[in-house]
Amino acid sequence: MNIETTLHQIDELKTEFDRYRKNDSYRVRDALAIEYTYESDRIEGNTLTLMETELVVNQGVTIAGKPLKDHLEAINHAHAIGFVNEVVKNKVDFKEAVLLDIRQLILRSINDQYAGKYRDVPVTISGTTYVPPQPYLIKKEIEDYFLFYEEQKEQLHPFIMAAELHERLVTIHPFVDGNGRTARLIMNLELLRNGYPIAILKGGNDDRQVYYNTLQTAQVNGNKQPFIGLVADVVKQALVKYLELLRG
Secondary structure (H helix, E strand, O other), rough: OOOHHHHHHHHHHHHHHHHHHOOOOOOHHHHHHHHHHHHHHOOOOOOHHHHHHHHHHHHHOOOOOOOHHHHHHHHHHHHHHHHHHHHHHHOOOOOOHHHHHHHHOOOOOOOOOOOOOOOOOOOOOOOOOOOOOHHHHHHHHHHHHHHHHHHOOOOOOOOHHHHHHHHHHHHOOOOOOHHHHHHHHHHHHHHHHOOOOOOOOOHHHHHHHHHHHHHHHHHOOOHHHHHHHHHHHHHHHHHHHHHHHHHH
């Protein structure tokens, strides 16, 4: 990835996006939020379609033949996006309490025992040789995570910081469940905080495999460039898509 070229492309799109921002509407934002909920849950194996996700979240419909857990994941994720938007709107600093609140919302009524709490058991990640830190190390890892953010948030380009926050959180893997969804929400919290639209990592089989492979490359080989490049692609796609909607 040519980082300078990528930065230039994203900055040009962002400048145009800012010019069209007056045409923004809640309908556009809601449509993208539903798509984001669908894709983020899909990465984790949720079986609801995009239309079913919209029906569950916005109309309270129960989809026959689909697990209760899939319904709760969609509803919870939508609530978590709403919380993220409120954090951005009210200019609340990204602190540990915000991280835990997001995680609590994601697992509400699904795993209340661990909702909003760090794991106290060792975990493994299916499909990778990477082993997350032991439970007794998590507190220090999280402290370092937020120290990095405070030291670098005004230095790094927003999309790079968003990618770093995502990768670093799933590498710590501080929760028993919901690490991926939480990390993707934190990524978008940082993007929204800097005036970008929601960036959507796709949940199709090929897209999911690329996503996991780039994360594994960062975690096992220490090479973050493929993952940062992936985030750059979805940020550019989000800007292009949103601009098309706003121009129309």
